[in-house]
Amino acid sequence: EAQVTQNPRYLITVTGKKLTVTCSQNMNHEYMSWYRQDPGLGLRQIYYSMNVEVTDKGDVPEGYKVSRKEKRNFPLILESPSPNQTSLYFCASTPAGAPTGYTFGSGTRLTVV
Amino acid sequence: GESVGLHLPTLSVQEGDNSIINCAYSNSASDYFIWYKQESGKGPQFIIDIRSNMDKRQGQRVTVLLNKTVKHLSLQIAATQPGDSAVYFCADRAGGSYIPTFGRGTSLIVHP
Numbered sequence: 596e597a598q599v600t601q602n603p604r605y606l607i608t609v610t611g612k613k614l615t616v617t618c619s620q621n622m623n624h625e626y627m628s629w630y631r632q633d634p635g636l637g638l639r640q641i642y643y644s645m646n647v648e649v650t651d652k653g654d655v656p657e658g659y660k661v662s663r664k665e666k667r668n669f670p671l672i673l674e675s676p677s678p679n680q681t682s683l684y685f686c687a688s689t690p691a692g693a694p695t696g697y698t699f700g701s702g703t704r705l706t707v708v
Numbered sequence: 709g710e711s712v713g714l715h716l717p718t719l720s721v722q723e724g725d726n727s728i729i730n731c732a733y734s735n736s737a738s739d740y741f742i743w744y745k746q747e748s749g750k751g752p753q754f755i756i757d758i759r760s761n762m763d764k765r766q767g768q769r770v771t772v773l774l775n776k777t778v779k780h781l782s783l784q785i786a787a788t789q790p791g792d793s794a795v796y797f798c799a800d801r802a803g804g805s806y807i808p809t810f811g812r813g814t815s816l817i818v819h820p
Contacts, residue, residue: 599751626806628807635812636812637797637810637811637812637813638752638797638810640807643806643807645806653807685751685752687751689806691806694739694740694757694759694801694806695757696742696744696754696757697742697744697752697754697808698754699744699751699752699753700751701750701751702749702750702751
């Protein structure tokens with residue numbers, strides 16, 4: 596089944612403890628992206644990647660890092676999480692070429708205490 | 709700045725009614741538009757898309773209308789069912805860009 600897989604689905608952590616949220620897609624998509632979703636603010640892009648080793652900042656990149664060493668994986672790294680990073684996170688992918696919609700993962704609900 | 713927005717944050721309808729969710733966009737360079745459905749606890753799911761060279765596209769029980777003159781997009785859901793209850797997002801992309809701009813969402817509530 597074509598999908599975007601995120602792990603974990605739920606995570607509670609403490610301020611300052613480094614964490615990684617993984618994202619993997621099995622559709623050979625070139626383009627991958629991370630979003631956070633907060634009440635009243637909708638989906639905001641954190642980082643995106645056009646292809647392997649090509650990443651760029653989205654609208655809200657502060658406090659986050661990403662890497663794209665392989666085409667299928669696009670992990671989101673929080674080096675020193677803070678409570679304002681408590682949010683619902685989505686990974687998404689889409690192929691290059693003719694425009695088509697994103698395929699989203701199921702989301703990761705992160706709570707930083 | 710450029711933005712995609714929704715006119716109504718919440719829409720309540722009775723089961724069986726037709727629903728219309730509206731969206732305004734401001735980027736005149738946008739040439740591709742998408743509607744997503746997000747059910748509680750799940751990621752957004754693609755519903756239907758439309759390119760700027762069309763003004764109407766139909767799917768199963770859904771129709772998207774595009775009015776480029778007034779930069780307006782709508783999603784019509786026929787014979788709305790309780791399973792249609794969700795948040796609906798519109799998104800647009802400018803030509804050559806892979807970066808969509810998402811609206812904030814409209815919550816559709818379907819009463820049995």
